[in-house]
Amino acid sequence: MIPDLLIHGATVVKPTGLFRVNVGISRGKIAMLSSPSVEIEARRRLDATGMLLLPxxxxxxxxxxxxxxxxxxxxxxxxxxxxxxxxxxxxxxxxxxxxxxxxxxxxxxxxxxxxxxxxxxxxxxxxxxxxxxxxxxxxxxxxxxxxxxxxxxxxxxxxxxxxxxxxxxxxxxxxxxxxxxxxxxxxxxxxxxxxxxxxxxxxxxxxxxxxxxxxxxxxxxxxxxxxxxxxxxxxxxxxxxxxxxxxxxxxxxxxxxxxxxxxxxxxxxxxxxxxxxxxxxxxxxxxxxxxxxxxxxxxxxxxxxxxxxxxxxxxxxxxxxxxxxxxxxxxxxxxxxxxxxxxxxxxxxxxxxxxxxxxxxxxxxxxxFGLYGRKGDIEVGFDADLVVFNPRETWTLREDDLFYANRHSPFVGRTFTGKVVETLVRGETVYADGRITVDPGFGQFLKMEMV
Missing domain, CATH: 3.20.20.140 (Metal-dependent hydrolases)
Structure with a gap:
């Protein structure tokens, strides 16, 4: 199977540890976790070299x-x-x-x-x-x-x-x-x-x-x-x-x-x-x-x-x-x-x-809250909800960075180490380079499955 997207070069962070694996995504789901030494053909590739990949x-x-x-x-x-x-x-x-x-x-x-x-x-x-x-x-x-x-x-x-x-x-x-x-x-x-x-x-x-x-x-x-x-x-x-x-x-x-x-x-x-x-x-x-x-x-x-x-x-x-x-x-x-x-x-x-x-x-x-199996980890079969994260970038929060209707935060002016580079929901990029890349209504309702 040829994945729709292959994220390569990142260190994948899971609750069980850090792993050097590439992540293949198809139809909004994580379809494969493969060794970087294995060449995988993909319809699209995302080079995340030097980044962390978080759930x-x-x-x-x-x-x-x-x-x-x-x-x-x-x-x-x-x-x-x-x-x-x-x-x-x-x-x-x-x-x-x-x-x-x-x-x-x-x-x-x-x-x-x-x-x-x-x-x-x-x-x-x-x-x-x-x-x-x-x-x-x-x-x-x-x-x-x-x-x-x-x-x-x-x-x-x-x-x-x-x-x-x-x-x-x-x-x-x-x-x-x-x-x-x-x-x-x-x-x-x-x-x-x-x-x-x-x-x-x-x-x-x-x-x-x-x-x-x-x-x-x-x-x-x-x-x-x-x-x-x-x-x-x-x-x-x-x-x-x-x-x-x-x-x-x-x-x-x-x-x-x-x-x-x-x-x-x-x-x-x-x-x-x-x-x-x-x-x-x-x-x-x-x-x-x-x-x-x-x-x-x-x-x-x-x-x-x-x-x-x-x-x-x-x-x-x-x-x-x-x-x-x-x-x-x-x-x-x-x-x-x-x-x-x-x-x-x-x-x-x-x-x-x-x-x-x-x-x-x-x-x-x-x-x-009854969402594990779809959300909360980087595993085959889970939704491809992923964060490309630069752990080394240092930056200071400004009011203009905030997307809230009311742009205030007790952390404005504070300097942080580590920054979100790109966010994916079900395999689609929703945020990158400081801007939102999907329209309102992209989000889907999740029924909790506690019972």
């Missing part, structure tokens, strides 16, 4: 702005993903309207099919009043569902009783619940106290979301997960090493249904950065101390963290950069385009290996 990143935590174009658009965020080497995005249910019924999920799916340049999957919502909708959304292709253990400005909170009922139902269905774990009562009490005192600055925000409020909720969720072992449980955007240690301890007790993610903002930013950068670095949970960042990295390298995801959560630049009232600055940072460069630059200098890196940003998310 396309799978980012299961993206807020694409469906119904909120002032924040983000599907086309813009998918272009940013392609530029960052992310070939699969999974959109969270915090939309307008929230994705909590089959009909809303179907409508969002249609919008993505018309707008995305990369492949995509969709989360549903686990919220009060919609537990009965979980089965219908599962049938529509969403097998992961988000719940908030604390209040959110644009999404219902799930009290413990609702969360537990939803987890029991998902245990029956074979689905997954991912939670934003913070103690609502503790946070609200601190917020109210600071506002009464007129404290509305960065320090007050950090102090109103203390480590113990996140840690308590993580412990509570682990307890609920132990009550419902049939439910797949996932901790979203964990910012504290203490939370990861709780998961480790649960695993030592034999708990096997809980996974944990963290994000670049918790691995590359600290409280001092927030005080210096301001609203563009405001997220929830907030960034933590310098010591927490280093301890979190140690746990990542040890293998205690399952995946690193972006939690791309944009807001209008004018709202993120207002200086008069930090308390009213919306929470959330952009990140899908900078996920890979941050993890490469910050991880490698701390001893993170390339195979471990691709496991964290590609293989493990694909496995956890």
């Amino acid at each position: 396309g990143l799978v980012d299961p935590h993206v807020h694409a702005g469906y119904g909120e174009p002032e924040r983000e658009t599907i086309t813009a965020v998918s272009k940013a993903a392609a530029a960052g080497g992310v070939t699969t995005i999974m959109d969270q249910p915090l939309s307008k309207p929230s994705t909590v019924t089959r009909e809303r999920l179907s409508a969002k799916k249609g919008a993505f099919e018309n707008g995305s340049v990369v492949d995509f999957a969709l989360w549903g919502g686990l919220v009060p009043g919609h537990i009965e909708d979980l089965g219908d959304m599962m049938e529509e292709g969403a097998q992961a569902f988000k719940a908030f253990m604390c209040r959110c400005s644009n999404y219902p909170m799930s009290p413990d009783g609702v969360l537990l009922r939803g987890m029991r139902r998902l245990g029956e269905l074979g689905g997954l619940v991912g939670v934003h774990a913070e103690n609502d009562t503790l946070i609200q009490d601190l917020l109210d106290e600071f506002l009464r005192q007129g404290k509305r600055d960065e320090r007050a925000f950090l102090d109103s979301h203390p480590v113990y409020s996140e840690l308590e909720a993580i412990k509570r969720f682990i307890f609920l997960g132990e009550l419902v072992p049939a439910c797949k449980c996932h901790l979203l955007h964990v910012s504290i090493p203490e939370g990861v240690l709780e998961v480790q301890e649960a695993r030592r007790r034999g708990v096997t249904n809980i996974s944990v993610e963290t994000c670049p903002q918790y691995l590359a930013l600290n409280e001092d950065d927030l005080l210096e950068i301001g609203g563009v670095a405001k997220c929830d949970p907030p960034v933590r101390s310098r010591e927490s960042v280093e301890r979190l990295w140690e746990l990542v390298i040890e293998g205690a963290v399952d995946m690193i995801v972006s939690d791309h959560s944009p807001h209008p630049t004018e709202k993120k950069t207002q200086e008069k009232d930090f308390a009213s600055v919306p929470e959330g940072v952009t990140g899908v385009q900078t996920l890979l460069p941050v993890v490469v630059t910050e991880g490698l200098k701390r001893g993170l290996s390339w195979p471990k890196l691709v496991s964290l940003v590609s293989t493990n998310p694909a496995k956890r």
Whole structure:
């Protein structure tokens, strides 16, 4: 068989190691992995000499702005993903309207099919009043569902009783619940106290979301997960090493249904950065101390963290950069385009290996969310989702580099080592030389296959 495309000269990075092999692609799939010493005829060739070839990143935590174009658009965020080497995005249910019924999920799916340049999957919502909708959304292709253990400005909170009922139902269905774990009562009490005192600055925000409020909720969720072992449980955007240690301890007790993610903002930013950068670095949970960042990295390298995801959560630049009232600055940072460069630059200098890196940003998310076999590795039969990556190029991020609808990032001005040269989705180049090379609508819907 003559492949449609042969990528040659690169070092292929897999979760099992680094390999000098050529990659043949036919009909959007990886068709062969061949020795460089074997001459292969191909319809087209891509010379990647000196480059690394990575599996396309799978980012299961993206807020694409469906119904909120002032924040983000599907086309813009998918272009940013392609530029960052992310070939699969999974959109969270915090939309307008929230994705909590089959009909809303179907409508969002249609919008993505018309707008995305990369492949995509969709989360549903686990919220009060919609537990009965979980089965219908599962049938529509969403097998992961988000719940908030604390209040959110644009999404219902799930009290413990609702969360537990939803987890029991998902245990029956074979689905997954991912939670934003913070103690609502503790946070609200601190917020109210600071506002009464007129404290509305960065320090007050950090102090109103203390480590113990996140840690308590993580412990509570682990307890609920132990009550419902049939439910797949996932901790979203964990910012504290203490939370990861709780998961480790649960695993030592034999708990096997809980996974944990963290994000670049918790691995590359600290409280001092927030005080210096301001609203563009405001997220929830907030960034933590310098010591927490280093301890979190140690746990990542040890293998205690399952995946690193972006939690791309944009807001209008004018709202993120207002200086008069930090308390009213919306929470959330952009990140899908900078996920890979941050993890490469910050991880490698701390001893993170390339195979471990691709496991964290590609293989493990694909496995956890039912996409492995198509996504997450460079293997025969998988989709040819690939990233040609120059590990030696040093560059500095500029606002003009960003494809977001709102071109801001807490990493603007930061220098990175390693850069995406070209991104392929199903064998087609979607990004090269700083530009997108396919039209909106190229991306395909992915049904999670957890069941």
